[in-house]
Amino acid sequence: MTRSGNVAPADSANPAEDGKRGGYLSRLKSAWFILKRLRRVRDNAIAAWPNFCYKRELIAFRVLRTSLFIINHPPSIQRVMATNGKNYVKSPMNTQALKPLLGDGLFLSEGELWTRQRRLMAPSTHSNRLAAYAQTVIEEGRTAIEAWHRLPPNTDLDTTETFTLLTAEIISRIMFGFRLGDERVRQLFEAFKDYQASHGRAHVLEIFGVPTSFPRWSMRRGKKAIRRFDEVLLEILEYGKRSCGEVPENLLDILLNYRDDQGRPMAPNLVRDEMASIFLAGHETTAITLSWAFYLLERNPECEKRLHEELEEVIKGATPTFEDLPKLVYARAVIDETLRLYPPVHVFSRQAIAEDEIMGKKVPAQSMMVISSWLLHRHELLWDKPNAFRPDRFMPDAVKKIHPFAYIPFGAGARVCLGKHLGIMEAVLLLAMTAQKFKLRLRTGHPVEPLGRMTLRALNGIPMRFEPR
Numbered sequence: 001m002t003r004s005g006n007v008a009p010a011d012s013a014n015p016a017e018d019g020k021r022g023g024y025l026s027r028l029k030s031a032w033f034i035l036k037r038l039r040r041v042r043d044n045a046i047a048a049w050p051n052f053c054y055k056r057e058l059i060a061f062r063v064l065r066t067s068l069f070i071i072n073h074p075p076s077i078q079r080v081m082a083t084n085g086k087n088y089v090k091s092p093m094n095t096q097a098l099k100p101l102l103g104d105g106l107f108l109s110e111g112e113l114w115t116r117q118r119r120l121m122a123p124s125t126h127s128n129r130l131a132a133y134a135q136t137v138i139e140e141g142r143t144a145i146e147a148w149h150r151l152p153p154n155t156d157l158d159t160t161e162t163f164t165l166l167t168a169e170i171i172s173r174i175m176f177g178f179r180l181g182d183e184r185v186r187q188l189f190e191a192f193k194d195y196q197a198s199h200g201r202a203h204v205l206e207i208f209g210v211p212t213s214f215p216r217w218s219m220r221r222g223k224k225a226i227r228r229f230d231e232v233l234l235e236i237l238e239y240g241k242r243s244c245g246e247v248p249e250n251l252l253d254i255l256l257n258y259r260d261d262q263g264r265p266m267a268p269n270l271v272r273d274e275m276a277s278i279f280l281a282g283h284e285t286t287a288i289t290l291s292w293a294f295y296l297l298e299r300n301p302e303c304e305k306r307l308h309e310e311l312e313e314v315i316k317g318a319t320p321t322f323e324d325l326p327k328l329v330y331a332r333a334v335i336d337e338t339l340r341l342y343p344p345v346h347v348f349s350r351q352a353i354a355e356d357e358i359m360g361k362k363v364p365a366q367s368m369m370v371i372s373s374w375l376l377h378r379h380e381l382l383w384d385k386p387n388a389f390r391p392d393r394f395m396p397d398a399v400k401k402i403h404p405f406a407y408i409p410f411g412a413g414a415r416v417c418l419g420k421h422l423g424i425m426e427a428v429l430l431l432a433m434t435a436q437k438f439k440l441r442l443r444t445g446h447p448v449e450p451l452g453r454m455t456l457r458a459l460n461g462i463p464m465r466f467e468p469r
């Protein structure tokens, strides 16, 4: 226990602790216990959290030779992710599963490469571009709504898939100036689904940093998926090269126009990795947010009613615009509360470069720091009725009471999401446009169970009927 009295070992009956004291048998017991726990984390990182993790601020333990800290204490999270962020890099546990697909792209790179690329790419999501991007969101939203209106009555759509196809088209148009069309969007969607199926569960070896290049049977499917993914990226790239202007406009132009001090262009592999990173980071998260939002609204009819009232008052039957966004206060609160309960990126893990101290506890170099936004956002010491859907928490006055590091759906510090404002704008606009025209109703009896893999999806999807209003 430390001075806060709120630091726990991983499990009060943790054989890992016994292992320090006992002999061969207890070390074997300890290894078995850890492997069992890791298997559960691998299968579903959300379901694996024991109850006490929702009550403790810091849980510290060792796995083999590595010290592991699970942090639910906002000031300590601030230290790891922001104030002393330079001492922490993304850990293998975080990066290995994505490495074959995203390579050295912004999501995974570190050091000088990351600094250069972040600086270069940041203007593509600057707030001064949002109004123009909103136009694309509205156009694609309209096309999707027209298609949903043409569905035969009582058709269920899987919301995650439906919104993924929509947000994939939007991110490609915004960032690459390229309209994918239904066939390519589906090819990318299927490729990523296959990739998740083969790499989505971190291999126990990866958790300890064994590179993904280490041969594993399960990865064959993943390799095929990357090839299908790359076919589309290559097409976009060829198109970008033909249409690339003198003045950088979209992100692809920025990447293709780049020259280093010696006038050399960016390496083709890096251009590919950045495209893959932006494409994936920029659509999957927003689509998941929307599908959880409609699920939560359906479960909470009084919140749905308030959203409809706001839409009628602010938009009055017209199509929402970028200028309407500051007035869509409740719609924004619905998105914020959805991101609290179902943060698409549900866990961050960092590795300490040098020794540090957290809540009075020594953090040795190489320690793994696990910050789960799933745990943090449902923590009993931080939230009143943590599991209840209450968008009111995020209404303008109430939101001031939330510690900025108690709510981190977009991460924090230098590695904060590059597309945070774009993601929020897109999610609020698409929520408003869809809710204005449809009520989404869950297929009767369908069990919805969150599944924590690379992102936080639902185990068997969220099939909903789009009922015109």
Ligand code: HEM
Residues within 6 Å of the ligand: 090, 094, 106, 107, 108, 118, 125, 277, 278, 281, 282, 283, 285, 286, 289, 339, 343, 344, 345, 348, 349, 408, 409, 410, 411, 412, 414, 415, 416, 417, 418, 419, 420, 422, 423, 424, 427
């Ligand atoms: C609701 C929507 C979104 C959510 C919840 C979300 C969440 C996140 C989170 C949590 C991180 C930090 C990961 C970490 O620290 O390990 C991140 C990083 C990132 N996001 Fe997003 N994101 C969203 C939308 C977008 C969009 C629309 C883009 C498109 C540009 C984008 C691009 C990125 C990139 C490039 C990074 C890596 C940044 C870096 O490491 O420098 N995201 N996102």
